[in-house]
Amino acid sequence: MTEPLAKKNKARAFQPSWTEDYGFVYVKDRAVCTLCYDNVVCRTSSIKRHFETKHDKTYKDPAERAEAVKRAVARYGKQSSSLKVFVNSQGHVTEASYNLASCIAKHGKPFTDGEYVKEAFLSCAETLFDDLPNKDTIKTRIKDMPTSARTVQRRIDEMAVDVRAQQTKGLTDASVFSLALDESVDVNDIPRLAFRSLLEEMDSEYADLPLHSAVRWLSCGKVLERFVSCIDAIKVFLAEKGQQYPQLEDEKWIVKLFFLADITGHLYELNLRLQGAGQTVMDMFETWTAFVAKLAVFSGDIASSTFRYFRHLREWSSQRNISTAEIAEYMRELETEFTNRFVDFKSSPLWVTKFAELRKQLESTPVQQHGAYILACWTSAPEKFGCLKSIALALLSVFGSTYLCEQVFSHMKSVLSPIRSRLTTDNSESCLQLKVTNYKPQIRKLSKEKQGQGSH
Known part of the structure; x- marks a missing residue:
């Protein structure tokens, strides 16, 4: 049974002569006629029958037939190349729009800034790329980039979903993790909030100081x-x-x-x-x-x-x-x-008790054996000191302070400013998450999943 199957596969393999004689090209396991774009099974008899039935009467002269086939194959190749370039360019444009939306979210800017950024980019492109031969192509790409407020909003929401998925996976895979929790009950314009607002306005690295003054910065x-x-x-x-x-x-x-x-x-x-x-x-x-x-x-x-x-x-x-x-x-x-x-x-005895056994064992061994013993201990750490390693990881996962919480409060105030009163809860959550997270949204993956759509 193996031999007949091999013969069948060989018979259905695309033959280069079909292109020259009948104008067929190979596309996704099928033979495509470049004269009428019909799909035909990869078999000589089927291809010959198709040509004789649909095109033989049109191209009776052998020379005319050969020229027509040659032109059709060339035209199909050019169209395929153009389509491929278009698809690739749309993919780049879509990915660029995700990067733009990510930048807008990171800086806590309104969704409408996308159009403003495009306008500024096009204005700069007039002189910035003036000495490049593909200046018009670059400007076309910029114009095609979708930057409407609605598009930027969707991009931010999609990236936030991706970041949350990465975070969930990270928490699932982690052996230990800690939470930093804080609450803000200050609602009045007291000096402490005024001081924080001032630091935000100055883009200070710190959200607050434990010892602070209401005197400027x-x-x-x-x-x-x-x-x-x-x-x-x-x-x-x-x-x-x-x-x-x-x-x-x-x-x-x-x-x-x-x-x-x-x-x-x-x-x-x-x-x-x-x-x-x-x-x-x-x-x-x-x-x-x-x-x-x-x-x-x-x-x-x-x-x-x-x-x-x-x-x-x-x-x-x-x-x-x-x-x-x-x-x-x-x-x-x-x-x-x-x-x-x-x-x-x-x-807390936590800092010393877990090392007591190792210290006693070291003290009970000759000095010359210490190096070998320490090496052997740490080499077998995953099995012998699993509890110790778990404790070390737990300690390292503990937040040193609520600094990140303070930052989130400051960023939240920026994201939920009065000029952005139309933000929904989901939108504001997505903006805040992209602004404070260390996770990088998988922009290339998202852009490939998104069907390219030009600016309109």
Whole structure:
């Protein structure tokens, strides 16, 4: 039975001579007549019968017949090539429209900005591509790109669905994951919200600061730093205006002011280190531990009146003697406050008990065998220390702060601005998700699934 099947397949294989003799081309397992575009089974008898039945009377002269077949085959090839180019160009145009919609969502812009971007692009293309031979082709592609508000909205919704699918798969495949949850109950225009809004307007990297001031974008430390640096000029200015502030002449008050400027500067640096996305709880714990250690050094610096880490106090004390008793007491209270704030986290046995067994085993082995033993332990970690690895992954998955939640609140305010009051819940959710997610929508996959449709 194998031999007859092979003969059948060979008989139905497309023969190049059919193109030259009868004007047939091979398309998707079928022979297509380029003269009338009918489909015929790949068999010599069928092809010959088709030509003799439909075209033999039209082309009786052999030379005329050969010329007609040649022209028909060439015309079909040109049409197929043009169609392929059109389909490819439409695919590129569709993919470009997805990229444009993604950019609009990432920047929290209205759907109608798509037309504005196209207009700007076409305006630039007049001169930007003026020296290129395919300038008109480029402009045509730009014009064909669908950028209407409705199209941009659909693209954003589709990309959000794709991102959610990726996220769901990621959560399903993950061995552990954590959630960062926060809530906003502030509805009044209080200083904290005003401060956040100001940071948003300035496109600040940070959504908020744990220690903040309602004075412009400056932190408390920067405000005090500026005030202390200008204190002599401030005294002169107030004297000229006839305003009296006895505190500015009180040396004890001045010492406290200078100390406050210095210590707030250190707290400001801590704030910066604790801000930002992507920090694990371990990163933040290490930052906090390092700062607590610094506080002990600062206390010793104050007690010895060296003021190595307190620049303003050092400059002030170089001209006069100052009492540090009250400042030293404050430093002790500050150190106690920082230590107590994370006492539960620090005292948790989770950090040490899981390593106790390994340490005991290492101590019971000769020193020269430690390297080999450690290597053997970590080589067999998946089987022997599965619990330990799970704990490590769980710790690494914990969010260090609610920084991302604060960012979402800020972005939500931008997306749900009064000028976008017609957004539906689904639309706003899609816009917000694409704005804050780290997942990349599979634009090429989506564009291939979408039938190309030019701008209209």
